[in-house]
Amino acid sequence: MELSSRRGLDLFIIFCVFLSLFYGSRAEVPTKPTAGVTILPPIKPDSGPQPYPDDEKSNLPVFTMDYPRIQIPFEITLWMLLASFAKIGFHVYHKITVWVPESCLLVSIGLIVGAIMHSVHEKPPAVLTSNVFFLYMLPPIVLDSGYFMPTRPFFENVGTVLWFAVVGTLWNSIGIGMSLFAICQIEAFGVQDINLQENLLFATIISAVDPVAVLSVFEDVNVNEQLYIVVFGECLFNDAVTVVLYSMFSFVAEMPVVEPVDVFLGVARFFVVGLGGMGFGVLFGFVAAFTTRFTSKVREIEPLFIFMYSYLAYLVAELFAISSIMAIVCCALTMKYYVEENVSQRSCTTIRHVVKMLGSISETLIFFFLGVVTITTDHEWNWGYILFTLLFAFIWRGLGVLVLTQIINPFRTIPFNIKDQFGLAYGGLRGAISFALAFTLPDNISRKHLFVTATIVIILFTVFLQGISIRPLIEFINVRRTNRDTDTINVEIHSRLMEHTMAGIEDICGQWSHYYWKDKFMKFNNRILRRILLRDNRAESSIVALYKKLELQNALEILDTVSGDISAAPSLISLQEEKKNSSKPKKKFLAGDLKNMHDILSKNMYKIRERTVAFTSKHALPNDSQRREILIRRHSSVRRSLRPGSFQTRMVPKSQKYFSLPPGESLNSRFPPTRRSFADAQETMSEVAYPARRSRFGKRSSSGAMMPLHRLDTLKEVSSVDVLNESERGSAGRGSQPRPQSFRRHHSARDNNGLAENVRIGRDDVEEEEEDRPRASPPPAWAAEPRNDTPRNPLLRRPQWNEKK
């Protein structure tokens, strides 16, 4: 079949690549060309005329090879390519990634490659030195996590997250360390020479959880937000804690005697490290944000600043031996909000893509090397120690989660139930950090190989076993999800309506959330920070830019759609049909139908808007397509409904008015007031000879689209001309282009918000418009006759002339 042949092809490619790879990865210069590489022999001077008279000297070689020069970059590139091919390969067969997490697959491929390398007695590249890992491979991963962290849920749960990260890791390390030390005392296992410090050090290494695989499962299964964010945050912060503890314990492990003073100093050091890391991160974040304020002329290198500043934060923290992970995470968090408003849209996209890419490749490489190194490293196996390590890791993790949850639950607004706790405990996979730390153990620890082996065993065990089984388990125990199946459809719909309403009301009130400190911070932010750090202190996210563009298109389209037949949109048609069928007999709904409905609703209803990026899967970029969809829908509905002739029956207008159509401008101040319905009004308008009266039409054609236009003041130099040029609706030569400016200006002059002066693009129509206005006063008869069939709801009403103020 096609799939398998493609897969076969991929495997073949992979095979070829690493065949050439391990031929190339020799340490010494190959003196002879090997079978995998072809080299042309130099031209022999045996036959033919001699170019140079000297026969003893060798001739100019036409083709040479100098491998050592490029060796290191070449190998790095090849390894990266190989790992990436593996990633491609997984997604060829889609089903696999659903059941087996990607990290498992990568490790497996690494194992295969490692086996091959081992069989030809090659050594893996020296990528696992402390420096390479901590300076080059770790920062991108952490930057990726920090940059795409969902900040709102994070800050609402920050206490819990820190609690689990810090206290949980401490609990785990000390617990496992102590128990292992107890085990070591038993003679039967032959590990008596490991002292307490070394045990504690080892325990620290293996208590760092890295639930990458778990997070993607959680997301697919749609577990409740609280659980997700706690697992995510714990993963991020316990890296920092682990590294701190590790450096502390390794320092201590080298000391022969530990005094109480040292313990106390250790605690103090912990705080210095943690808070110092945060402080540095925030500082660099602000500096980065400030720098981007001035980068409007150098758009091409804008993304560079992000990376340089975060990396700098990392390195400076490393310089002072404080928590570099915290530094880079805090830097990313601080920076992101301001930078994304300062830089151009393209730079923003570039930044996101590059951050994701670097993080992804680093992670891939790490798991890959895990597999490779597993085979090729020297192991020391000790049944007792290793098995007990596994056992204790599980026990202490479970206990830890249980105890800590009991303590923290009273403080939480949404306490964790047993199922959540199970998810939390079971989701404690180990990963990259443990791996790296194990390899960077100082060599003076006698049992280093044992530790390395034990670490690898734990990682493999948790990644494979727990990673693969967590999905069915979560679904089986039915962890509380974000949608509830037991409610009626009514409740689900109305609840969502209420949630959207509340989000809207909160936005109207300008409240960020319920929390006092957050609101205070947002005020501080708005007043002070944004002024300093933002170049242009107006919210200009991509959504808002899209909104403005759509409004402009709206306006143009209204002009351009004359009385031609616009076929009503499908939803209009179907609604009309349904009106006819409204007398259908009552349908019977089966239970299966009901479940389907719940599924449909839960999967398709728009989520409540969030101020920050919603959850991002570890392997995907965030997408705001939902919001764009909402925007585009609303605008197309506005456009559609304002097209003349789009309403055929009297009934339909009532049901179509789901846009706000304030009775602003007069639709028909020049026409006799004989209309009975909005539909008729439109039709009458369409009868008018348009070309002669385009400016009138522009004035009339309502407010629904025109109203927001005066908000487009920022468009004036940014992209107004571009947008106008882009949205070529048919013949530009019809003079449609000056129109939007004319009625925009006209409207704004009428509205007189003081923004009128911002929207002057062309001045040709000013005089014409000006002289229209005096004549556009309502005929007395019009104003005096209240329509008695005017629906009270302005959304349903025809726009009437309403002299403003």
Place this chain on the structure above:
Amino acid sequence: MGSRASTLLREEEIEEIKKETGFSHSQITRLYSRFTSLDKGENGALSREDFQRIPELAINPLGDRIINAFFPDGEDQVNFRGFMRTLAHFRPVEDNEKNKNVSNTEPLNSRMNKLHFAFQLYDLDRDDKISRDELLQVLRMMVGVNISDEQLGSIADRTIQEADTNGDGCISFTEFMKVLEKVDVEQKMSIRFLH
């Protein structure tokens, strides 16, 4: 055009609003500053464009309807009193209020009034019934584009079927309240207004 309205809130006004809506002094002042910051025309009243200027409302599927709920029938300007009156619906329900209230009118933030607010988001033509069309409109606004109209239609049918007790094919306000009787509306539709 438009005279500059006084931008200071007088004490007696604050007292009146307090009595009518139940907000505290500091809440009223805070909301007043929000009101003035939204009121770009500085004429003491908000129009629909002022609301539409809030970018987050543009990406709220129900944005237009929420805005519309602020404007009493037939008007396009809402002054501060009206603004507060609408927002008063979302005050949390306090226990002591239930005892205190001896007047005939329910406080604005009672459960029934909250539900009525939600009801009116559906019921545009104010006939006190949610017809199938109105329901469909709101549903269409709230879901993505992947749902076909038939699916949406059957969801709407099921909704009406569940709620409709008197068989008229529409959901009246009483039926609406009944359907949501188990839902903690007081908590769902409340904001803790900040001081």
